[in-house]
Amino acid sequence: MNPILRLEAIRHSYGEHFTLRIPELSILPGEIFAVVGPSGAGKSTLLRILNFLEKPQQGRVYFHERAYTASNLPIALRRRMVAVFQQPLLLNASVWRNVSYGLRVRGSRNGHEAIQQALDDVRLSHLARQPVDRLSGGEAQRVSLARALVLNPEVLFLDEPTANLDPSNVRIIEEIIRKANQARGTTVVLITHNIWQARRLAHRVALLFDGEIIETADVDAFFHRPQDPRTAAFLSGDLIY
Amino acid sequence: MEIFLNGLRQALALIFSLDPNLLEIVRLSLEVSGLALVISAAMGLPAGLFLGLKHFRGKRFIVALVYTGMGLPPVVVGLTIYLLLSRQGPLGNLGWLFTPRAMIVTQSILALPLIVGFTMTSIAAIPSDLIMQLRSLGATRRQVVFTLLYEARTGVFAALVAGFGAIISEVGSVLIVGGNIEHKTRVLTTAIVLETRKGNFSLAMALGIILLAITFTANWLLLHLQGRLDPRHQ
Ligand SMILES: Nc1ncnc2c1ncn2[C@@H]1O[C@H](COP(=O)(O)OP(=O)(O)O)[C@@H](O)[C@H]1O
Ligand SMILES: [Mg+2]
Numbered sequence: 001m002n003p004i005l006r007l008e009a010i011r012h013s014y015g016e017h018f019t020l021r022i023p024e025l026s027i028l029p030g031e032i033f034a035v036v037g038p039s040g041a042g043k044s045t046l047l048r049i050l051n052f053l054e055k056p057q058q059g060r061v062y063f064h065e066r067a068y069t070a071s072n073l074p075i076a077l078r079r080r081m082v083a084v085f086q087q088p089l090l091l092n093a094s095v096w097r098n099v100s101y102g103l104r105v106r107g108s109r110n111g112h113e114a115i116q117q118a119l120d121d122v123r124l125s126h127l128a129r130q131p132v133d134r135l136s137g138g139e140a141q142r143v144s145l146a147r148a149l150v151l152n153p154e155v156l157f158l159d160e161p162t163a164n165l166d167p168s169n170v171r172i173i174e175e176i177i178r179k180a181n182q183a184r185g186t187t188v189v190l191i192t193h194n195i196w197q198a199r200r201l202a203h204r205v206a207l208l209f210d211g212e213i214i215e216t217a218d219v220d221a222f223f224h225r226p227q228d229p230r231t232a233a234f235l236s237g238d239l240i241y
Numbered sequence: 242m243e244i245f246l247n248g249l250r251q252a253l254a255l256i257f258s259l260d261p262n263l264l265e266i267v268r269l270s271l272e273v274s275g276l277a278l279v280i281s282a283a284m285g286l287p288a289g290l291f292l293g294l295k296h297f298r299g300k301r302f303i304v305a306l307v308y309t310g311m312g313l314p315p316v317v318v319g320l321t322i323y324l325l326l327s328r329q330g331p332l333g334n335l336g337w338l339f340t341p342r343a344m345i346v347t348q349s350i351l352a353l354p355l356i357v358g359f360t361m362t363s364i365a366a367i368p369s370d371l372i373m374q375l376r377s378l379g380a381t382r383r384q385v386v387f388t389l390l391y392e393a394r395t396g397v398f399a400a401l402v403a404g405f406g407a408i409i410s411e412v413g414s415v416l417i418v419g420g421n422i423e424h425k426t427r428v429l430t431t432a433i434v435l436e437t438r439k440g441n442f443s444l445a446m447a448l449g450i451i452l453l454a455i456t457f458t459a460n461w462l463l464l465h466l467q468g469r470l471d472p473r474h475q
């Protein structure tokens with residue numbers, strides 16, 4: 001199976017103390033690929049590079065086997081992927097207008113049903129007309145997720161989507177991610193520092209540590225037969241955060 | 242007190258008699274300041290966006306200039322433009338001195354830093370990650386810019402209100418470059434100065450009241466527009 005996204009010979013530094021180095025990484029169509037690792041490891045940087053939001057200083061990013069950069073990726077291809085960040089980053093408008101944003105910029109006029117469906121999925125239909133500044137943290141994050149899912153993306157990037165949320169919101173969000181992946185075949189790149197979440201959702205897991213991918217494996221192998229001692233240490237909680 | 246009451250009475254009488262002289266003055270005031278606002282907004286909104294979004298060497302210097310410009314004395318601007326437009330000045334052959342065009346120029350200059358400054362501050366307050374989020378949601382660069390302006394709309398409206406309020410009520414620059422010529426460059430503020438000098442205090446007060454009423458109406462309209470953009474009313 002050809003990878004949907006592939007990184008090749010990536011190097012990206014911030015100052016002297018941080019460098020992301022990824023010789024090769026492939027994301028396969030239809031999988032949920034989790035990236036775990038301590039904070040500061042470079043997970044968000046990796047996501048921005050994969051979503052063509054940041055141009056790596058060295059190396060190439062392939063989408064469907066062709067290399068593009070943040071500046072030359074055609075808008076039609078850009079619109080097949082979408083990211084949800086740790087902060088909901090909502091617009092100062094109603095829930096409905098937030099969820100419809102991506103459709104509006106695409107010039108799509110008849111997204112009414114899709115928006116309704118996305119709001120149902122995140123269980124927020126009753127708040128459609130609310131301004132977002134009245135939402136709780138969990139509700140805001142679900143709006144952010146609905147705003148991405150309504151676009152029916154080929155690839156969904158999630159950067160710690162459930163950090164700081166209570167268990168019931170976490171459960172709702174994980175359910176939605178699983179459903180999008182299973183029902184629509186959405187490829188998901190899930191960044192999380194919660195290894196249990198990776199274990200619940202992912203097909204494959206990678207450990208990012210200090211800018212480098214230490215180990216990539218199927219979820220069972222990753223959790224039961226880690227190859228690298230640092231993976232074992234991370235799983236047992238011995239890696240310092 | 243009596244002057245004030247007389248002024249109020251006279252203002253009402255003037256308004257309801259639709260005095261053609263008054264209408265002419267009001268119309269010119271609105272045209273000059275309205276056009277100046279449009280011109281300064283057309284330049285100031287993009288400039289404010291740019292300064293609010295970009296980081297570059299020397300930005301602090303430019304921001305300091307903008308802030309200084311927010312307190313530009315109108316007479317100084319008027320004098321400078323007067324010298325540029327006077328017959329011996331470098332732009333003398335335009336023939337703009339003592340015409341509404343010269344007044345539009347000075348008022349545009351006075352409003353510009355206000356619009357740049359307010360726009361810049363409100364755009365800079367938007368979390369920078371939002372830009373990334375909008376790109377990821379599929380917005381083109383142009384769409385991102387419009388979304389940011391919309392997101393900063395409270396500040397952008399404040400910019401327009403502050404700009405309009407400053408120029409419709411200023412007298413120093415229009416007096417110098419316009420000359421307060423009857424039927425040609427007389428606006429509300431210069432008319433007030435003239436009537437005061439002539440000792441027609443209640444007429445001057447009446448004009449002042451009309452000026453305030455216009456500013457109030459303009460602000461009220463802008464606020465109304467802003468209210469319609471508020472998520473609570475969608
Ligand atoms: N835009 C940036 N400018 C400078 N340094 C950055 C920037 N983004 C991230 N970093 C640094 O790069 C390192 C990795 O950050 P990040 O990718 O956010 O890690 P993670 O998401 O795993 O916590 C950190 O040391 C962080 O301070
Ligand atoms: Mg991060």
